[in-house]
Amino acid sequence: MLVNWQYLFLIHLLAFVIQKGETSERDVVTHIFENYDKRIRPVRNDSQATLVKIGMNIISVLDVNEQQEYIKLAVSFDNGWHDDFLTWDPAKFNGTTSIIVPADLIWTPDVTVTSTVLDTEYIVEKKDLNPEIKFTGDVRLNFAYVLSNRCEMKTDNFPFDSQECVFVMSSWSFATNRIVLEHIGGQRRIQNLNAEWDVFPYTNETTDYYLEPENPRRRIIYRMKIKRKSSYYVWVIIAPTFIISALSIAGMFAPFNSTGDREEKVSLGLTTLLTLAVILSLVTGEMPRSTNLPLLGRFVLFEISICVVSVALSICTMFLHQRATTRQWAVPRWLLYIVQCKRSDRINDGPEIKLPKSGLDSNRKCSEWLKKDAENIASVCFEQFSQVIADIKQLLVENKEAEDRKTLWLLVFDRIDLTLFFVFQTVHIIYFSVTFAFDFQS
Incomplete structure (x- = not known):
């Protein structure tokens, strides 16, 4: 019985303490x-x-x-x-x-x-x-x-x-x-x-x-x-633009075939410009509007500019090459010196076409065939035959000279293309390196 009273006392004491703790914060307020x-x-x-x-x-x-x-x-x-x-x-x-x-x-x-x-x-x-x-x-x-x-x-x-x-x-x-x-x-x-x-x-x-x-x-x-965070722009815009422009420069200033046809180069350049225009439209949506053109915008515009100049020079080269070969222009010596090409030997120094030393056999055949005026007819036949041979020789010489001239012009314009390729590619790489070298390092 005493134990029960002790438990009851502890329960009341605990309830009092809890009630006191609960009301203390309210009392403070x-x-x-x-x-x-x-x-x-x-x-x-x-x-x-x-x-x-x-x-x-x-x-x-x-x-x-x-x-x-x-x-x-x-x-x-x-x-x-x-x-x-x-x-x-x-x-x-x-x-x-x-x-x-x-x-x-x-x-x-x-x-x-x-x-x-x-x-x-x-x-x-x-x-x-x-x-x-x-x-x-x-x-x-x-x-x-x-x-x-x-x-x-x-x-x-x-x-x-x-x-x-x-x-x-x-x-x-x-x-x-x-x-x-x-x-x-x-x-x-x-x-x-x-x-x-x-x-x-x-x-x-x-x-x-x-x-x-x-x-x-x-x-x-x-x-x-x-x-x-620039990784997205580097791998999605900057790197593809640089690669496309580099390949376009290489394609426009490299010979496609031995005949020197250049229409494909112009088509490649125009296709590249269209691609860069699409990239520029994507960049425009990402770039903030400001009074100064951002770095990425300047880079894409430079790529477009260098492709435009490349296409323009390719068209000029195609026009001059076509005129030089169809108008049979002679290659100037100063141009040969600049592009380091050697003039090929002329056809006059080639194998000589020999004519018969005498017309005895022809005269004999003609005399036997005609049986009269042998000497006069043989002389006429010999002169006509000699003229035909001379005309054939002259035609061969002219064809050989035209072919040599065409080949020489092809070599000259190949050297010009190679020079332009190195110039444009060097400028392209230098601009890219100067523009982004510090940013890539940082």
Whole structure:
């Protein structure tokens, strides 16, 4: 029976302790909010400024809009300040050292991001926030929202560009004689915040600015650096454009056959220009609009320009080659010297076509056949035969000279094509190396 009374006593004692613990926090709220006015800055001495400590943490970078020059990201802010009227003695309230109450019950500083002119969306509505209050009067409030902040975009080096975005935290209403802002460190480690951009840890500085000459205001400036991930543009746009242009240059200045036909080269050049025009249309959709042409745009325009010049020179070479062979132009010596070609031997030094030394056999055949005027008829036959042989020889000489001239022109234009190939390919590679060497290393 005694044991049962002991158990009953312990149960009542435990219930009393639990009830006491449950009512202690409620008693604290009743005590500290009895004469509390959230409309007034919580200091007992009006000449004393309220120190508001602020820390910023980047949750995720949602969007970077280069055309409209703004960045959209999710951030959280840790705010802390001291409220002189929210204090109590834990010994009087069952050792309660902290409470959590709705934010709309207490005074909160009107500190916000003043550098944005776009909409700001709270992840948790401000009226639903619950700050923590310590018995010493220290208040800590965490809130997060989606911030769209103006960010001046410098895209001259696109797609290897880096951007620096500035966020300014300040009080809308209070000068430094009433509210002083101070940054607290300890930002979280930043990683995998965006698929297109690398986000680096921000830096901060605290400065004063003046809206009124006698009342400076305190602000905290956060500078966040982001760098574009350029791998997509390198492998999808830059590398294919360079390879297509290099192959086009090689195709336009290389002989397709031994006859020197060049129509296929012009067709190849025009096809390459069409391909580069399609690539440029893709690049235009990716490039930000700015007063200066970005690096990628300059590169694609250079590739188009070098292909245009290549096609133009190929057309000029085709025109001159056709005129030189059809008009039977002689190859100038200075051109032979420039292209380092040797003139081939003329056909006059070739095998000699010998004529009969005498017309005895012909005269005999003619005399036997005609049986009269043998000597006169033989002489006529001999002269006609000699003239035919001379005409044939002259025709062979002219054909040989024309063929040699055509072959020599073909060699000359082959040397010209080879020279243009090395010149254009060298310029192409040098421009590519100078333009992207530093960016690839970085």
